[in-house]
Every structure is written in C-alpha cells, then in structure tokens.
Amino acid sequence: MKLGMRKLIILAVVALVIAACGDTGGGADTTAAGDTTTSAGGDATTTAGGGATTTAGGGEEGPIKFGMLIGVTGDYAPYYDVSKAGADVAIAEINDAGGVLGRQVELVVVDNKSTVEGAVQGFSQVVDVEGVHALGGPESDGAIANLQAIKDLQLPTICPACGTSELDEAGGDYIWRITGSDSDGGLIAAQFARDAGYTQVAMLVQNTEGASAPADVFKQVFTEIIGGEVVADVRFDPGQSSYQAQVDQAFADEPEVVYVGSGFEAGGVILTEWQRRGYGGGFLFSPDMVVPEIAALTEQGVEIGDGVARAAIAAYDTESPAYESYAPRYEEIIGEQPTPGLYDANQYDQYIILALAITAAGTTDGPAVAAVITELLNAPGTAVYSYADGVAALEAGEDIDYHGASSSLDVNEFGNLASPNFGEQNIVDGQWTQVATVELDPSLRP
Amino acid sequence: MQNIIFGLVTGSILAIATVGFSMIRQTEGFINIAHGQLLTLGAFLGYFFVATVEMNVFLAGLAAMVLVGLIGVLLAIVVFRPVAKSGPLAQLFTSIGLAYLLFGLIRVIFGANVTFFPTGFGSRLDLGPVNVTVGEILIVVVAAVVVGLLALFLTQTRLGTWIRATASNPELARLRGIPVNRVSYAVWFVASALAGLAGVMVGLIGNVHSELGWTQILIILAAAVLGGLGSIYGVLAAGLLLGLAMDLSALIIPTSYRTVVAFGVLILGLLLRPQGLFAAKGRREA
Numbered sequence: 260m261k262l263g264m265r266k267l268i269i270l271a272v273v274a275l276v277i278a279a280c281g282d283t284g285g286g287a288d289t290t291a292a293g294d295t296t297t298s299a300g301g302d303a304t305t306t307a308g309g310g311a312t313t314t315a316g317g318g319e320e321g322p323i324k325f326g327m328l329i330g331v332t333g334d335y336a337p338y339y340d341v342s343k344a345g346a347d348v349a350i351a352e353i354n355d356a357g358g359v360l361g362r363q364v365e366l367v368v369v370d371n372k373s374t375v376e377g378a379v380q381g382f383s384q385v386v387d388v389e390g391v392h393a394l395g396g397p398e399s400d401g402a403i404a405n406l407q408a409i410k411d412l413q414l415p416t417i418c419p420a421c422g423t424s425e426l427d428e429a430g431g432d433y434i435w436r437i438t439g440s441d442s443d444g445g446l447i448a449a450q451f452a453r454d455a456g457y458t459q460v461a462m463l464v465q466n467t468e469g470a471s472a473p474a475d476v477f478k479q480v481f482t483e484i485i486g487g488e489v490v491a492d493v494r495f496d497p498g499q500s501s502y503q504a505q506v507d508q509a510f511a512d513e514p515e516v517v518y519v520g521s522g523f524e525a526g527g528v529i530l531t532e533w534q535r536r537g538y539g540g541g542f543l544f545s546p547d548m549v550v551p552e553i554a555a556l557t558e559q560g561v562e563i564g565d566g567v568a569r570a571a572i573a574a575y576d577t578e579s580p581a582y583e584s585y586a587p588r589y590e591e592i593i594g595e596q597p598t599p600g601l602y603d604a605n606q607y608d609q610y611i612i613l614a615l616a617i618t619a620a621g622t623t624d625g626p627a628v629a630a631v632i633t634e635l636l637n638a639p640g641t642a643v644y645s646y647a648d649g650v651a652a653l654e655a656g657e658d659i660d661y662h663g664a665s666s667s668l669d670v671n672e673f674g675n676l677a678s679p680n681f682g683e684q685n686i687v688d689g690q691w692t693q694v695a696t697v698e699l700d701p702s703l704r705p
Numbered sequence: 706m707q708n709i710i711f712g713l714v715t716g717s718i719l720a721i722a723t724v725g726f727s728m729i730r731q732t733e734g735f736i737n738i739a740h741g742q743l744l745t746l747g748a749f750l751g752y753f754f755v756a757t758v759e760m761n762v763f764l765a766g767l768a769a770m771v772l773v774g775l776i777g778v779l780l781a782i783v784v785f786r787p788v789a790k791s792g793p794l795a796q797l798f799t800s801i802g803l804a805y806l807l808f809g810l811i812r813v814i815f816g817a818n819v820t821f822f823p824t825g826f827g828s829r830l831d832l833g834p835v836n837v838t839v840g841e842i843l844i845v846v847v848a849a850v851v852v853g854l855l856a857l858f859l860t861q862t863r864l865g866t867w868i869r870a871t872a873s874n875p876e877l878a879r880l881r882g883i884p885v886n887r888v889s890y891a892v893w894f895v896a897s898a899l900a901g902l903a904g905v906m907v908g909l910i911g912n913v914h915s916e917l918g919w920t921q922i923l924i925i926l927a928a929a930v931l932g933g934l935g936s937i938y939g940v941l942a943a944g945l946l947l948g949l950a951m952d953l954s955a956l957i958i959p960t961s962y963r964t965v966v967a968f969g970v971l972i973l974g975l976l977l978r979p980q981g982l983f984a985a986k987g988r989r990e991a
Binding site for chain 1: 707708711714715718818819820821823824827829836838840907910911912914916917920921952955959960961963964
C-alpha cells in the first residue's frame, strides 16, 4: 500500500505535535525553589524536640502539630534537606522554650512529591489524617492548588517560598507569604533603574509567565511611577537557536540599559550575541539569570562583569539578632551558612510565627490564630527576635512585632512582605556576588 | 538590511540541515524525524571536542560531522534496514521512536544542562548600514562550500550518479546493477554528517542543549516541504527563504511569531506551488 507524501507529512506533524505536548522538556528545568510544584502525599514523618521521630498525635490534647507540606521527592527534592533543617531549628527552639501553651510541638512532614496533584493529596493527608493545627512549607503551585481549601478549613498557613504573583492579593486571612513575590523582581529592577538615573530602557522578555509577570511590573513601574521610557519591548519564545533579530531590536535605539527577563538558556544566547556585535550598554537581569552558567560566560569573553549586569535576588537580614541566633544552629545541621535562595530561614521563621500566634491567641482555633498573625508581624509592638522573647513579652501583656531571621517580616493587608530584602548581585571574578543589600521601596508598588 | 544578514545565517544553517533530511527522504522514501536528534548530537559532539578535547573549532566540526555520519550509517543498519520492508509508515514511526531514544541517550550522556561553545565568534565588521561578525561570514561560506561540494559529488562522481539514480527509481537502479545498499549507506553518511554540521553551527551561534532537535525538526520539515522534498536545490532555496522570512518578519511583527512566519510561508508557498518551489510539476510522491 502506498501512502501519499502529504499523508505522511500530516502524520508526521500530528505525531510531532503530540510528542511536543507530552514532552515536559529539560531546557527550561532551571526554575527557582519558589516555583516548586507538589504531588501525591507520601508517608508522613513527625519530629519533635528537634529531630526525634515520634508517632503523630493531634486534636486538642497532646502535642501541637505543625504541618510541613513540601517536596521531599521530585524536582524540588534538592531543597528539602535545608528546608527541613530550618524547620527543625524552629521546632527545637519552641520546645526548648517550653512548647506552645504548655504543649510540645511536633512537625509533620508530608511529601507532595513536587507536583500539583501531590500537593492536593498531601494536603488532604496532612489535614484529615494528621490533623495539623497550622501549615507551613508549601511552594507556589501547591499553595495555589490548596488556597481555597485552606480558606474553607480556616487553617493558618504560611508560605515560605511561594513566588507566584497569584498570591499578591489573595492572602492575609488564612495564608501569609514570607518571601518576595515574583512581581517584586520587576519592582526591584525598576528601583535599580531609578536609582541609577536611567530614563530610557529596552526590554528583552521571554514569553513565559514567570518572566512576563515581573517584566510587566517593571514596565508599569518604570513608565507610570518613575516616569521613564521603554524604547523597545521585545518578547521572544524560548528554545530558539538564535535571538539576533530580537537583540538587534532591543538595542536599535541605544537604550541606557536593557532589562532581560529570561531563563538562562535564552539569556546566555542573548548575551553572547550582544557581546559579538558590541552593542554596549548595561543590563538589569531577572532573578532567573542569577545562575553560575551566566556568570561563567565572563570567562568566555562576554563582558558582563563588574556591574555591567546587575540583578537582585532575595537576601536574608544578616544583621538581625534573629538571623545571628539562627545561622549557627542551622550551620550545625547542614555544615554551611544559610543560603537566601534556598529559603531555609523562611522555613524557620514560619514556625516561630505560628507558635507565637497560637500563644498570642491562647488557643489552636484556626480563626483566632489567623486573626493575630498580621498584628504580631507588624509594628506597633515590642520588637522580638526569638520565640522565647516573644512568649515572655506576650505573657507580660505586651503587643509584639516579630522580626525574623529572613527579614523584618512586616506584611501588608494581603499577607505579603511589605519590604522584602534583596541582595544586589554583580558578577565578580566569574561568580555572582552580593555587593549590597537593598530594601524594596514600597512607594514603587503600583 | 541587518535582518537580511541574520536571515542569511539562519537560512544557511537551515539549508544544510534540510538538504540532509531531504536526501534521506528522497533515497530511502520516508521522513526521518530522528534527523533532528542527529543535529543535536552534532552540536554536543562539537562542543565536546572544543570544550573538553580543546580542538580547533573547524577540526571539531569536521570530527563531529564524521562521527554523526558514521552513527547515521549504524542507525541505518541496525534500525531502519530491518523495518524497510514494512513500508514508509513503519519507518516514519520507527524514526519517531528512535528520535526519543536518541534524545534520552543524549541527555544521559551529555546531561540536560544548557551549554555554550567556549569559543569566540570573531570580531564585528561594520559594512555601511550593517555589521557582521567573522563567525557569521564563516558559517555562510562553509555552508556554501559544503553545498557546492555536495553538488559536485552528486553530479561528478560515480557514487553521486548512483545516488541520483537510486533516488529517482530504486527498483530500476537495482536492476541496472547499482549497489543500492552501498548507495544507501553513503546517503545515510552524508545526510547525517550534514545534520551534525548544522548542529555545530546552531551551537556556535546559539547554545547547545538537548531540546535542539525538537525545535529544529519542524522548521526542517517546513523547508523540505516548501522546497519540494525531492529537490536538493529546492530545499536549499527554501531554507534560505525561510531563514530570511523569519528574521525579516521581526521588522513588522513580534519576534515570538518567527515559527508562525515559517509555516505561514510554507502554506503560502504550497498554495502557489503545490509541488514545491523547484519540484517538477505533476510529479507524484510515493
């Protein structure tokens, strides 16, 4: 039987489209921890007193249970050990200070397997089976997937590493986010542009949600609030072999600086083409570009070091007494200093916050606990930097303002950090290096 | 004008990749989807020779070509020859399966990370309103030389004549005593080597990653169909035309529509010349 060439081509194209749809691809698997997805709930493990394995309890008697719904396996497994270490430091600190309301605290870890499906199943397990009193640990996709359930069940929840902009105005009642939003990446880049005195910028932005959302914020803030001009806004699809035309468009009007919102796969090509043609100027990078592969380009002659390319990623408040107390305990477990991009200090902070909230509320009742969380994170109140100090102040009848190891943790009405800390990153000697800490200027928020 | 330079570079690489693809289609009678993965393999091998073995980039490109060519012959013997009697549809789906197998193997061997050739691309030359780099000139020149040599090979050598005869009518060629197996292996070698060369070129102007083959094969298909599938010169012209169309389109529409432009040109081309740009009118494909 002979088949016409056109039928073969149609079959081939259909097969390719099906294959492409089913292929998750590997060039784009260089996302930040904040974008972790989750999967089916796995075995739950519980720890108390900073590491001893025990059987889960629950209810209004026995230990108070804090859930940790997190990717133990799957794409985000590499972040698990440091996350768990941060949480263990907090649980140990709480129990060493006498627990919460006279009860010991247990950490119930449920593996969401780094998928959305796992996050939903894991949430059911951690709530229905384990009966936790509060929840921490979820990543972006998992938090969004369970957002309505969290609100319906009135379960106080803190998101330590959710970057998704979908949480920008979704929290403040039962869910809080104690890391910067992806949108803040655009804000801080606009702040850099303002502080450097730039008036004309161009944009090279990858057509993916993770890159477009902060880029749109950058553009809005830079043009509407700062009063600058975007002379070219070039959007491109990832996965192309060349971006010559796009780079040429971006530099056609000789902008003072170019904002690059991209994964490093396309970003690397863009930078080599920029170097090749000698366009000059400087760059503001999105956080996804702050990876060793981009820094290593300087060793291949791409001259983006020494401040030519600037970026900002989340940074810990290393001068905070909370951080100074937390860091050595974390280092004792992991053997290294805390790393902002790994969110370990945020994992620590979330359980200190939940423990203080239950103490302040005097009950584990969800609505009562949730009602005090925003208050104890914001002024006015006695500044406290540890669980023990917070409990002492509360017992003395004082309002408290908890400052964490990750940041001051002041939040807005939507439960988002009002002024997250960022570290300005430059490439020095072929490596990304933090050259300064920067606090986001809240006046730039659209 | 600047976009014409970009289009020439893109088109030259696409033409090299598509000529090999079209040779397989013409002589073996099926669409080899795994051609894209051979391109990826060439990119990784070229990178390996430059970055790890520290070879000169020209020698690395040559070595990658030869190795990918030999691998193509091996695949023909081990994978495609046994299923040849089952017809072009079986070969097509075998090539899809093989593409996935090669994709997986490439990721296992070379990893899933994106890498960049650790080599410069020459300095920028300003030519009036446009600028061009030495590397870009070399890509276009190498592509032209390779195509010229291929044309000489096909028209001036006995093996080339056999290839054209086999492509035209395999049964008649066999009856006339042409060693079709030898011809087949020669075609596999040349076509795969061209894929390898295109991979090195793609890696040089962009980056090297395991997804390269998937992103390139659809454009290669478009160029092959537009060129007329059976015509070497047609696919050369189609490759250049698509490259120019994609890069020139950046002047009037967002660059994220480059692939859409390629297929738009394909559809328009087929509407105007259903047989392809250079194929003989009225010819029916098997």
